[in-house]
Amino acid sequence: MAVHRDDRPLWTFQVGSGEALPAGADTRFRIGSVTKTFTAVLLMQLRDEGALDLDDPLDEHLDVPTHGTLTLARLLSHSAGLQREPYGDVWDTLATPEEDSLLADLARAERVLPTGRRFHYSNLAFALLGEVVATKRGTTWAKALTERVLTPLRLTATTLEPPPQAAVGYLVDEYSDHARPEPNMDCRALSPAAQLWSTAADMAKWAAFLADPAAVDPEHAVLAADTVDEMRYPRTVTDEARWGAAFGLGLLAIPQKAHRVVHVGHDGAMPGFLAAVYGRRPGDGAPGAFGAAALGSSGTGADVLQLPHTLLTLAAEHDPVEIEPWTPGEPAPHDLRSILGRWWGEGFEYVFFWRDGKLRSRGVADDPARPPATFVPVEGRRDMLRTESGREAGELLRLTRDAVGTVVRMHWATYRFTRRQETFDTVPASEPDPS
The missing domain is CATH 2.40.128 (Lipocalin)
Incomplete structure (x- = not known):
C-alpha cells in the first residue's frame, strides 16, 4: 500500500512473504486494468494535439473489418456495446491474440448491446484504442507509453514485463489456506487494457496525477489539467440500480459518503493479482496530489479493492491538510x-x-x-x-x-x-x- 500527498513524505506499507521474495516497497505487482487509465491518457494527448476527435468513428483511424462506426468516446467510456473480450476463449486458453489477428477476428466479435444504451465493460475496446495510439504515433503502444507518460512522470517502477523483484500471484483455496501459483499471462494485443506491472508507490503517484494533475505535472508535460477534468466527468453509470460508480473517459468516479467527495481511478485484476488505484481532489481536508494504491498478490483477496478508499478517507480525517489562515482578498474590478x-x-x-x-x-x-x-x-x-x-x-x-x-x-x-x-x-x- 502507499499514500502520496504533497504535504507529507510518501507513506508505504507492506505485509506478506513468499518462498522466493518477501514483500518490500519495490515489489512489483500486476495492476491489470489500471493499465486502461494510461491508454486513455495517451488517446487524450492525441485529441489535444488535434490528431483526432473523440466523436470520430474508429474506422477513421484504424482499418477494421467491422464495428468501425463506434466512436472513440464510446469505446473510452465502455458505452459502445462491444463484447467484453476478443474473439475466442482468452481466459480459458490464456492465449491472447497478436495485433494482426485481433483486427482480423474483429468481424467475429459481437456488439452485444445497442451503442449508447448502457455501460458494458470491454477489454476489446481498449485493445482497439491502443491500436489507434500506435497507428497515430507511428510506433508501438508500449513505446508511446514509456516516452509520453512513464518517463515524464518518473514512474520508473512501472513496466510492461515482470522484473526480478516481481511478486508471484496466487489463488488461495476457499476451504483451506493453501495458495496455488497462477500462470503469468502475456496480454500481447490486449496490453493496452491490462499488461502493466508496478509498485504501490508509483501507483499512488499516478492516482495523485489523475486527481490533481496540476500539482503532479505543473508543466503539463503529460496532459493539461482541464483535459484530466474532462476525463473524470461521468459519462455513464456502471450500475443503473445503485448508481454507485460512473465511468468518464477511461476513469472510474466513485462517490464517497462525505459531501462532494469523489475518488477517481481504476481497479485491476489479473490471474493471482488485484489492484486498486484512486485519488481525491484537494479540499475539505484533503491535500494536493492526494492518491492511494493497494496491490495484492491474491486473485481473490477482494479487500484490497477497498483499501485505497479507506486510506484516503482516514488520511483526510485524521491527518488533514494544514489550515491556511484567512487573508483579505482583492476588491472586485x-x-x-x-x-x-x-x-x-x-x-x-x-x-x-x-x-x-x-x-x-x-x-x-x-x-x-x-x-x-x-x-x-x-x-x-x-x-x-x-x-x-x-x-x-x-x-x-x-x-x-x-x-x-x-x-x-x-x-x-x-x-x-x-x-x-x-x-x-x-x-x-x-x-x-x-x-
Whole structure:
C-alpha cells in the first residue's frame, strides 16, 4: 500500500512473504486494468494535439473489418456495446491474440448491446484504442507509453514485463489456506487494457496525477489539467440500480459518503493479482496530489479493492491538510462591483460575489456543499461573461447598464435577472394583482 500527498513524505506499507521474495516497497505487482487509465491518457494527448476527435468513428483511424462506426468516446467510456473480450476463449486458453489477428477476428466479435444504451465493460475496446495510439504515433503502444507518460512522470517502477523483484500471484483455496501459483499471462494485443506491472508507490503517484494533475505535472508535460477534468466527468453509470460508480473517459468516479467527495481511478485484476488505484481532489481536508494504491498478490483477496478508499478517507480525517489562515482578498474590478449582491431569476434568489479573482454565483437555497458557478470575461465582448463551471456551465452572462454604468439587469443563459423578484412579464412580485 502507499499514500502520496504533497504535504507529507510518501507513506508505504507492506505485509506478506513468499518462498522466493518477501514483500518490500519495490515489489512489483500486476495492476491489470489500471493499465486502461494510461491508454486513455495517451488517446487524450492525441485529441489535444488535434490528431483526432473523440466523436470520430474508429474506422477513421484504424482499418477494421467491422464495428468501425463506434466512436472513440464510446469505446473510452465502455458505452459502445462491444463484447467484453476478443474473439475466442482468452481466459480459458490464456492465449491472447497478436495485433494482426485481433483486427482480423474483429468481424467475429459481437456488439452485444445497442451503442449508447448502457455501460458494458470491454477489454476489446481498449485493445482497439491502443491500436489507434500506435497507428497515430507511428510506433508501438508500449513505446508511446514509456516516452509520453512513464518517463515524464518518473514512474520508473512501472513496466510492461515482470522484473526480478516481481511478486508471484496466487489463488488461495476457499476451504483451506493453501495458495496455488497462477500462470503469468502475456496480454500481447490486449496490453493496452491490462499488461502493466508496478509498485504501490508509483501507483499512488499516478492516482495523485489523475486527481490533481496540476500539482503532479505543473508543466503539463503529460496532459493539461482541464483535459484530466474532462476525463473524470461521468459519462455513464456502471450500475443503473445503485448508481454507485460512473465511468468518464477511461476513469472510474466513485462517490464517497462525505459531501462532494469523489475518488477517481481504476481497479485491476489479473490471474493471482488485484489492484486498486484512486485519488481525491484537494479540499475539505484533503491535500494536493492526494492518491492511494493497494496491490495484492491474491486473485481473490477482494479487500484490497477497498483499501485505497479507506486510506484516503482516514488520511483526510485524521491527518488533514494544514489550515491556511484567512487573508483579505482583492476588491472586485470596478466594472463588476455593481453586480455584487442579491439578484432574482425565474423567481429564485441568487447571490453574486467576487472571490479568488473570479465572479461567482450560488442560489440562496442551494446546498452549501454545491460548488458555485464561476464566470470569466469573454475576450473582445464588453459586458459579456462565460460560465466557466457550475450551474449553466458554458452559457453566457450578459450585463445591461444604466446611463452611469451601473448594472441594472442581467441575462444568464437568456433568463432575466433583476434586483427584485419579478414575474416573467416584468411585474414586481410585490405588486397587487389587478384582477
